[in-house]
Amino acid sequence: HPDRTMMLLVNPQSGKGQALTFYYNHVQRMLNEAGIAHTLIITEKQGHAREIVREADLTQLDALVILSGDGLLFEVINGLVERPDWEEAIQKPLGILPGGSGNALAASLLYYSGAPPVSGEDLLVSCGFLLCKGSVSHMDLVSIQLSSGPRLFSFLSLAWGFVADVDVESEKYRHMGAARFTIGTLVRLASLRVYKGKLAYLPASGEEGDLENSTPSQRATEAPRGPPDSLLPPLDQPLPGNWVVVPEEDFVLMLAMYQSHLAEDLLAAPESRLDDGIIHLFYVTAGISRTALLRLFLAMEKGTHLASNCQHLVHTKVRALRLEPNTGLKGKITVDGEVVQYGPVQAEVHRGLSRVISG
Numbered sequence: 001h002p003d004r005t006m007m008l009l010v011n012p013q014s015g016k017g018q019a020l021t022f023y024y025n026h027v028q029r030m031l032n033e034a035g036i037a038h039t040l041i042i043t044e045k046q047g048h049a050r051e052i053v054r055e056a057d058l059t060q061l062d063a064l065v066i067l068s069g070d071g072l073l074f075e076v077i078n079g080l081v082e083r084p085d086w087e088e089a090i091q092k093p094l095g096i097l098p099g100g101s102g103n104a105l106a107a108s109l110l111y112y113s114g115a116p117p118v119s120g121e122d123l124l125v126s127c128g129f130l131l132c133k134g135s136v137s138h139m140d141l142v143s144i145q146l147s148s149g150p151r152l153f154s155f156l157s158l159a160w161g162f163v164a165d166v167d168v169e170s171e172k173y174r175h176m177g178a179a180r181f182t183i184g185t186l187v188r189l190a191s192l193r194v195y196k197g198k199l200a201y202l203p204a205s206g207e208e209g210d211l212e213n214s215t216p217s218q219r220a221t222e223a224p225r226g227p228p229d230s231l232l233p234p235l236d237q238p239l240p241g242n243w244v245v246v247p248e249e250d251f252v253l254m255l256a257m258y259q260s261h262l263a264e265d266l267l268a269a270p271e272s273r274l275d276d277g278i279i280h281l282f283y284v285t286a287g288i289s290r291t292a293l294l295r296l297f298l299a300m301e302k303g304t305h306l307a308s309n310c311q312h313l314v315h316t317k318v319r320a321l322r323l324e325p326n327t328g329l330k331g332k333i334t335v336d337g338e339v340v341q342y343g344p345v346q347a348e349v350h351r352g353l354s355r356v357i358s359g
């Protein structure tokens with residue numbers, strides 16, 4: 001009898017297109033030796049994993065594991081939340097084996113475990129060990145409301161401006177693996193620009209309190225999937241008085257992170273923990289020089305960017321935030337690295353809503 005049974009979803013196209021090779025070279029043997037039975041599912045197209053997870057019988061499974069980039073896990077999480085039994089389904093332990101080009105969650109899990117940082121196939125093997133050890137932790141999810149469409153549940157990041165542009169534009173360098181972000185950053189630096197918008201947040205310190213006379217901020221037409229947002233008024237309504245409005249309206253980037261790593265070699269939020277219930281909000285205001293911005297990104301490899309005392313970089317811990325970009329100007333917003341509708345967006349952290357195998 002196997003000790004555990006898992007569903008393993010593999011995106012053969014992720015990263016440099018080596019995920020299946022990784023499976024046959026490393027993962028299959030590791031799982032067999034650890035007594036973990038697994039059903040291998042090779043995803044065929046975008047949205048496939050989401051469909052499978054929405055319909056799957058989860059009762060016989062101990063975990064859902066993906067061998068891919070962060071994009072596939074985003075689909076799995078949102079597939080779970082869309083189920084009528086979402087409350088139970090979102091508790092199903094998730095596992096991640098890095099096969100993509102970003103692999104931010106995999107790198108974050110290794111970092112939380114205290115092991116020294118590694119990348120590429122070494123990261124895969126290390127994450128394989130964490131998976132086989134099998135201890136499970138809670139993981140924060142952040143609900144994301146856009147001006148239309150259902151809520152999204154995010155485990156990694158919400159980005160606007162420079163970082164979102166690099167994320168999207170560097171897609172074409174995917175075959176380079178993790179180096180894609182370095183190349184993308186250099187290319188974007190050459191055409192550095194300002195993004196205009198309004199940013200506000202609810203600080204993580206002090207009195208939070210749920211919304212008084214809580215107006216449900218989910219649209220009435222939306223199926224009630226996922227926990228309600230208790231800190232956010234509807235997107236078109238004013239914010240409560242305990243929110244902080246950022247005085248500047250000219251930005252180079254906004255990045256909200258809830259894991260430590262933005263990519264394998266980008267330690268963006270060194271203080272972040274899996275289930276601390278905190279969104280690390282970073283923004284860089286306009287006026288920063290190209291050199292200073294480059295220096296920040298280089299420092300991020302070691303996670304020392306916050307010690308650099310850059311006047312244009314602000315870091316604060318929040319429970320919720322709202323961004324209203326000036327939509328007259330072009331720009332991009334990404335959630336866990338996936339592009340979403342450009343326009344007003346707000347987010348609220350749901351502490352420990354999901355569970356992940358963290359070793």
Ligand SMILES: Nc1ncnc2c1ncn2[C@@H]1O[C@H](COP(=O)(O)OP(=O)(O)OP(=O)(O)O)[C@@H](O)[C@H]1O
Nearest residue numbers: 014015043044046068069070071072100101102103
């Ligand atoms: N067989 C497939 N062909 C094309 N796209 C797929 C396939 N299977 C899944 N996808 C989609 O590809 C997208 C990217 O996947 P994923 O994020 O896992 O890899 P990646 O982009 O290489 O990695 P990263 O997000 O780390 O950069 C996801 O939206 C996923 O749904």
